[in-house]
Every structure is written in structure tokens, then in C-alpha cells.
Amino acid sequence: MAEQTAKRPVSVPLMADLAARGESPEILFWVGCAGAFDDRYKRVTRAFVRILEHVGVSYAVLGMEESCTGDPAKRAGNEFLFQMQAMTNIATLNGYGIKKVVTACPHCFNTIKNEYPALGGEFEVIHHSTFLQQLINEGKVTAKGGESFKGRRITFHDSCYLGRANNIYEAPREVLEVLDADLLEMKRCKTNGLCCGAGGAQMWKEPEPGKKDVNIERTEEALATLDGDADVLLNLQGVESTAPVLPAGSNRGGSVIAVACPFCMTMMADGVKNKEREQDVQVFDLAELIASAEGLNA
Amino acid sequence: MHFSIQNILFLLVAVAGFGLFAWQARKIRANILVGRDRDMSGHVNERLWKTLLVAFGQQKMFKRLTPAFLHLIVYVGFIVINIEVIEIMVDGLFGTHRFLQFLGPLYSALTGTNEVLGALVVLAVVVFWWRRNVGVVRRFTGPELRAWPKLDANVILYVEVVLMVALFTMNAADLKLHQLEGKDLPGAFPVSSLLTGLFPDNLTALAVLERVGWWAHIVGILLFLNYLPSSKHFHIIMAFPNVFYSRLVPQGQFSNVESITHEVKAMMDPSYQVPAPATNPDGSAAAPTPFGAKDVDDLAWTNLLSAYSCTECGRCTSVCPANLTGKLLSPRKIIMDTRDRVEEKYNSPLIFHPSLYGPEAKHNPQEQLDKENHTLLRGYVTPEELWACTTCNACVEACPVNINPLESIVEMRRFLVLEESAAPNSLNVMFSNIENNGAPWAFSPSDRFNWADDLFVAEK
Numbered sequence: 171m172a173e174q175t176a177k178r179p180v181s182v183p184l185m186a187d188l189a190a191r192g193e194s195p196e197i198l199f200w201v202g203c204a205g206a207f208d209d210r211y212k213r214v215t216r217a218f219v220r221i222l223e224h225v226g227v228s229y230a231v232l233g234m235e236e237s238c239t240g241d242p243a244k245r246a247g248n249e250f251l252f253q254m255q256a257m258t259n260i261a262t263l264n265g266y267g268i269k270k271v272v273t274a275c276p277h278c279f280n281t282i283k284n285e286y287p288a289l290g291g292e293f294e295v296i297h298h299s300t301f302l303q304q305l306i307n308e309g310k311v312t313a314k315g316g317e318s319f320k321g322r323r324i325t326f327h328d329s330c331y332l333g334r335a336n337n338i339y340e341a342p343r344e345v346l347e348v349l350d351a352d353l354l355e356m357k358r359c360k361t362n363g364l365c366c367g368a369g370g371a372q373m374w375k376e377p378e379p380g381k382k383d384v385n386i387e388r389t390e391e392a393l394a395t396l397d398g399d400a401d402v403l404l405n406l407q408g409v410e411s412t413a414p415v416l417p418a419g420s421n422r423g424g425s426v427i428a429v430a431c432p433f434c435m436t437m438m439a440d441g442v443k444n445k446e447r448e449q450d451v452q453v454f455d456l457a458e459l460i461a462s463a464e465g466l467n468a
Numbered sequence: 469m470h471f472s473i474q475n476i477l478f479l480l481v482a483v484a485g486f487g488l489f490a491w492q493a494r495k496i497r498a499n500i501l502v503g504r505d506r507d508m509s510g511h512v513n514e515r516l517w518k519t520l521l522v523a524f525g526q527q528k529m530f531k532r533l534t535p536a537f538l539h540l541i542v543y544v545g546f547i548v549i550n551i552e553v554i555e556i557m558v559d560g561l562f563g564t565h566r567f568l569q570f571l572g573p574l575y576s577a578l579t580g581t582n583e584v585l586g587a588l589v590v591l592a593v594v595v596f597w598w599r600r601n602v603g604v605v606r607r608f609t610g611p612e613l614r615a616w617p618k619l620d621a622n623v624i625l626y627v628e629v630v631l632m633v634a635l636f637t638m639n640a641a642d643l644k645l646h647q648l649e650g651k652d653l654p655g656a657f658p659v660s661s662l663l664t665g666l667f668p669d670n671l672t673a674l675a676v677l678e679r680v681g682w683w684a685h686i687v688g689i690l691l692f693l694n695y696l697p698s699s700k701h702f703h704i705i706m707a708f709p710n711v712f713y714s715r716l717v718p719q720g721q722f723s724n725v726e727s728i729t730h731e732v733k734a735m736m737d738p739s740y741q742v743p744a745p746a747t748n749p750d751g752s753a754a755a756p757t758p759f760g761a762k763d764v765d766d767l768a769w770t771n772l773l774s775a776y777s778c779t780e781c782g783r784c785t786s787v788c789p790a791n792l793t794g795k796l797l798s799p800r801k802i803i804m805d806t807r808d809r810v811e812e813k814y815n816s817p818l819i820f821h822p823s824l825y826g827p828e829a830k831h832n833p834q835e836q837l838d839k840e841n842h843t844l845l846r847g848y849v850t851p852e853e854l855w856a857c858t859t860c861n862a863c864v865e866a867c868p869v870n871i872n873p874l875e876s877i878v879e880m881r882r883f884l885v886l887e888e889s890a891a892p893n894s895l896n897v898m899f900s901n902i903e904n905n906g907a908p909w910a911f912s913p914s915d916r917f918n919w920a921d922d923l924f925v926a927e928k
């Protein structure tokens with residue numbers, strides 16, 4: 171059980187302030203537009219900062235000096251706008267002599283890691299799933315002392331820009347494994363994962379006419395997995411799970427669709443709402459799950 | 469060794485067969501080279517390794533076990549049977565008979581394996597035919613697989629059966645001929661020896677049947693060779709260079725358009741020296757290359773190479789989230805359109821011309837196009853298809869020969885946005901938000917740090 175806890179106010183360090191004092195942080199936390207403005211994803215940003223504070227790593231954010239990486243412009247074909255954004259951001263980051271960037275957004279991650287170098291921005295870029303995995307491996311995060319996930323079902327939705335785009339499949343799964351939950355794998359996962367439907371600038375437009383929205387298709391698959399009526403249920407070790415079939419709604423408050431991307435978060439949460447399953451299925455980011463399990467929410 | 473009219477005839481047939489193939493290959497090479505230049509030099513070892521795994525080793529086929537297994541039989545059968553073709557060529561040119569028999573036990577192993585694989589190929593072909601035509605596999609349907617692609621897929625199956633029947637006719641007749649003459653035929657014939665009962669006891673008839681089988685086999689192979697360039701089966705050759713030249717960077721990494729880099733740098737720093745524009749060989753200024761791709765010649769040559777490697781298997785389309793949910797986009801169609809368009813606009817060296825089978829069915833009937841607009845974009849691929857893509861890379865991951873449909877999609881989006889300003893309106897709103905607020909949503913940049921207000925962390 172959690173011991174007596176105290177609340178400590180966090181004042182998030184700004185890069186400009188640190189630089190003025192002649193300090194340089196170990197990592198720059200790149201918040202991203204969704205992390206800064208999307209009401210739901212702001213909670214993820216705050217959860218991640220709690221973890222950073224808890225483990226005592228030296229970090230800073232750019233605050234108002236951060237600007238969109240240009241990812242949605244680039245995927246939509248607006249290369250000009252993308253490069254304007256990229257070069258502005260690169261100038262800011264290079265101006266502070268930043269070496270290591272951590273971000274919770276796979277789109278920011280992919281763009282800064284893969285597309286900025288050719289434009290003069292060479293950084294070590296880490297997605298927060300990999301960062302959390304490292305903290306767990308180092309024993310700095312144990313996911314004990316907070317909320318327990320024992321007996322609850324979690325399925326992980328791979329983000330295309332983390333998985334196929336950058337081959338990160340194991341880190342998020344290893345993070346979930348410390349939660350001591352029943353982890354279930356969807357039929358389409360890892361390299362075969364199904365997009366949430368928001369990438370490639372789809373987030374900002376209506377889908378083209380079709381039979382169904384992509385996020386509904388994906389949510390149906392996630393729900394089938396959590397309810398135990400998918401074709402095969404595998405746990406993350408690839409072993410067949412014995413999880414019983416659960417009628418919709420009977421898993422009240424317990425099941426989680428875990429995501430590691432702000433767009434996936436929006437799409438899956440909309441899907442769950444569309445299926446009227448908000449009562450028993452919640453969508454959480456890895457950082458939120460870890461912050462809860464570690465008992466950091468105040 | 470005894471020369472005869474047969475040898476001369478064979479020489480003529482062989483020269484005609486290979487000559488025609490060389491002629492077709494040259495035209496296709498020219499078609500591929502109309503694409504934009506892209507430097508693919510270097511990383512030779514890495515590329516060879518990839519070719520070994522993906523093209524020779526069929527690595528990506530094994531994502532789906534049943535077709536992988538069937539394909540493997542046909543693939544290995546094809547390679548081993550081609551060793552026999554060497555023998556046939558030598559026999560045909562020099563009037564030898566079963567020239568490779570000097571290999572002794574190795575020859576028996578070779579012919580034996582050949583026969584077993586030949587029989588397995590026939591079995592595999594039957595299963596393939598059933599999967600394709602009885603409608604058990606959804607990816608073999610779809611609007612882009614109309615008349616010609618559908619016929620093409622079956623033609624090869626029929627040809628394979630004919631080639632195998634010719635092979636077994638040749639072997640069984642030869643075997644029985646030797647038996648009746650009380651002689652030993654070098655080699656091992658586990659399948660043909662079961663078939664000899666079906667053959668006549670007449671020596672002349674057997675000799676004729678052996679020749680008919682021999683000629684049918686080699687002429688069939690030469691016809692097949694010349695059919696390839698008209699067909700998706702060209703992949704048996706093109707898969708190798710295509711995999712060799714496939715991307716080595718992370719799938720999420722899109723190219724940065726270099727000419728735009730210069731422009732943006734010049735905007736941000738007035739002292740930046742933009743490199744001089746390209747000139748034609750005669751010194752005049754070259755026409756500026758458009759941003760993105762409107763037609764096939766705006767794509768990279770590697771994209772055109774890919775179009776010739778596509779097996780039309782539809783694995784890309786079958787995993788595409790847009791296609792799965794009923795949108796118009798099909799990555800396979802984009803690749804097939806590219807090949808059709810390059811042959812329409814440039815060389816059409818084909819013997820079995822696909823247009824005889826009506827590829828027009830694929831064109832978009834809603835858009836009446838003048839000659840100017842009859843390009844890959846709009847003439848074949850509509851903006852609606854392009855805008856449905858989530859850039860998820862599922863198609864890229866799925867393609868067994870490492871084709872990247874996403875590259876072409878992004879290039880055409882670039883043309884729509886940068887040359888035509890024809891993005892959907894909501895995307896234009898997103899663009900102006902980024903430009904004005906530094907975020908794709910209409911939030912004020914001054915609120916960017918608000919998330920940090922009233923933040924607490926629990927401490928023990």
C-alpha cells in the first residue's frame with residue numbers, strides 16, 4: 171500500500187532559464203503540439219514530467235520557443251512549410267547546444283530523428299517508450315507503490331510512426347510488463363499493426379468516403395481482444411492466453427487500451443466512445459500508466 | 469554428336485528468342501530511365517545482403533505461410549529446371565544427347581530432383597489456380613484486377629503446366645525408348661518411370677514423342693521469356709534489382725526536397741548562396757523541375773523500376789487501412805497505374821499488348837481529361853485516392869519485393885499542394901495554423917506552456 175504521500179509543486183524548467191544560468195540539462199523534453207494543446211494529451215505530458223521529477227533526471231522544455239516539427243505539413247505534401255518549421259526548430263535547438271531530445275510523440279520523434287539531420291539538426295532522439303524502458307531497466311521505476319493493475323486487461327496499440335516507421339516494438343511492451351496486468355496482443359500487431367487512421371495529416375481532415383472509419387475498425391479489434399472473443403488471444407510472450415470471454419460491459423472499469431502516441435490516443439478514445447464502452451474500457455498512454463503505478467499522481 | 473537440320477533450326481529459334489527478348493529489355497530500360505535521377509550508389513554489401521534475404525531467400529513471403537510454401541516450390545522448381553535448360557541448349561546446338569550425363573551420379577540427382585519438383589509444381593499450380601479463380605483469396609479481386617491482369621495471372625499457370633507436360637513427355641518417351649532398345653538411360657526419372665505405361669510401344673512413335681517434348685519444352689521456354697515483359701511475371705527478373713535498390717533508411721523517413729532546402733535557407737539567411745540552376749548540355753537553362761510528381765517522369769527511376777517488379781499480389785492493398793475501410797485508395801493500383809502510364813507515354817515494347825484487353829477500365833471515368841491532363845496524376849490516380857493515405861507504411865512493410873507505394877503517393881501529394889495548391893480545404897487550414905501559430909490547431913502560441921500550470925508530483 172502506498173505510504174503517506176506528500177504533494178510537491180513542480181515548476182517545469184525552461185531551456186531559456188537554464189541557459190541564462192549557464193546550465194545545460196541532460197535531456198530536452200520535446201512536448202509537441204498535441205502534448206501542449208490537446209486537453210487529453212496534456213495529461214500525458216504532465217504524467218511524463220512527474221516521472222522525470224520522480225527519477226530526478228535533469229531536463230528542460232522549450233516552452234513557448236517550441237514550434238510544430240512540421241510533420242503534418244510534410245506528410246500532406248507541403249514540403250516548403252515543413253522545411254520552414256524544421257529549420258526554425260533546428261536553429262532553436264542548436265542555439266541551446268542540445269544533444270539529446272526525448273518526446274512522447276512518435277511523429278515528432280520520427281521527424282526530428284530522421285528528417286532533421288539532412289537539414290542540419292543532429293540530435294540523439296529518444297521516444298518516451300524507450301526512455302521509460304531504460305528507467306525500468308535501471309531500476310529507477312518499479313511501478314510499485316501506486317495503483318495496482320493486477321487482474322486487469324491491457325492491450326497495446328502500435329503506433330505506425332513508432333513501429334513500422336522506426337522499428338520500436340519491444341520498448342512499449344517491456345514498459346507494460348512491469349504493470350503486472352494481463353497483457354493481450356491484438357491479432358494485427360507489431361509489423362502487421364493497423365493504423366489508428368490519424369497519420370499522414372488525416373487528423374486534420376474528414377476521412378474520404380468509405381464503409382467505415384479506420385479508428386472504428388481498430389477499436390473493434392481492440393475491444394474484441396479485451397473481451398476475449400478474438401480468434402486467438404496471445405499474451406506478449408506469444409503464448410496462448412486463457413483469458414475467458416467477457417460480455418461487453420462486464421469488465422467494468424478494468425480494461426485498458428494502451429497507446430504511445432497522441433493521435434492514437436484521440437482516435438482510440440473516439441472509437442471507444444463511439445462504441446459506448448467508456449464505462450469499462452479506458453485509453454491510457456504508457457506514461458500515465460507508469461505514473462499511476464508508481465504512485466506519482468498528486 | 470551428329471549435326472542435322474534440327475540444329476540449324478534450333479540455332480535460328482534460339483537467336484530469334486533471345487534477340488527479341490533483348491529488344492524488349494532495352495525498351496524497358498529506356499522506360500525506367502525516364503524517371504528522375506536518384507543516386508543509389510554505395511552500401512553495396514548491405515544491398516547485396518538484402519537481395520540475398522528478400523529476393524533469393526523470399527524472406528517477406530514467409531509472412532503468409534501457405535502461399536510462401538507454394539511459391540517456394542515453383543521458385544525452386546524454376547531454378548532447378550533451368551539447369552536442364554542449359555543441357556537442352558547445348559544438345560540443341562551441338563546435336564548431343566543429354567550432354568550433362570558425364571556428371572554421373574550428380575546427373576541422376578539433378579534429373580531426379582527435377583522430376584519431383586516438376587510434379588510438385590503441377591500440384592502447386594493447381595492450388596494457385598484454385599485460390600485465384602474460385603475466389604478464396606480476397607486480394608485477388610479488386611477493381612484494378614480487370615481483364616488483362618486476371619488473364620495474365622492465369623496464363624502463366626497454364627504455361628507452367630504445358631512446360632511440365634512437355635518435360636515429362638520428353639523424359640518418359642526417352643526412357644521407354646531406351647527400355648525397349650535394352651539400353652540404360654542415364655539419370656533418374658522417378659515420375660516419368662511411372663508414366664511410361666501410357667506411352668506406345670512403337671519405336672518411331674516414341675522417338676517422335678521425345679522430339680515433340682523436347683521442342684515444346686524449349687520453344688515454350690523461349691516464348692515464356694518473351695512473354696515476361698508484358699506480364700506481372702516479369703518480377704522473376706526485376707525483383708532482384710528492385711530489392712537491391714530498395715531504401716535502406718527507416719520507413720518513416722521521407723526525402724527532403726533539396727531545391728526547397730536552398731529556397732528556405734535563402735529566405736532565412738539572405739547571404740546564403742543558392743547553387744546555380746542546372747543547365748542543358750548546350751548551356752541553356754534547363755526547364756525547372758516541378759515539385760513533386762505529376763507524371764511518371766517526375767518519379768524517381770527506382771519507382772519506375774518498382775512498377776516493373778510488381779507481382780500484383782495485392783498484399784499491400786490487403787493491409788492498407790484506407791482500402792480496408794472502403795476508401796478508393798489501393799497501393800497496388802498506384803503501382804500498376806505507373807507501369808501502364810509509362811508504357812502509354814513512352815515505349816510499349818510488348819508483344820502481348822495489355823491494351824488489347826482493355827486497361828481503360830481502370831481509368832477514372834468521372835474526369836474527362838484533355839491531353840495535357842492525361843498524366844499519371846488525375847489521368848490514372850485521383851486526388852481522392854491520394855488524400856486517403858495515412859502514410860502508415862503497412863503497404864511498404866507487406867510488399868514481398870520491397871516496393872514502396874508510399875513514395876509515389878507523397879510525391880503526387882507534393883505536386884497537388886506545391887504546384888496546384890489543390891489540398892483539401894481543411895488541410896489548408898492546418899497549414900495556415902502552422903504558419904501563423906506554430907501548431908496545426910488554432911491555438912495561440914502564448915498558451916503553449918499552459919500545461920505546466922498547477923502541476924504537482926506525489927512524494928513519499
Ligand code: SF4
Pocket residue numbers: 784787788789790791797798799856857858859860861862863864873874877
Ligand atoms: S501508407 Fe498509405 S497506401 Fe500504404 S498502407 Fe498505409 S494508408 Fe495504405
Ligand code: SF4
Pocket residue numbers: 777778779780781782783784785799800803866867868869870871873
Ligand atoms: S506493390 Fe508489392 S505488395 Fe503490392 S501488389 Fe505489387 S508486389 Fe504485391
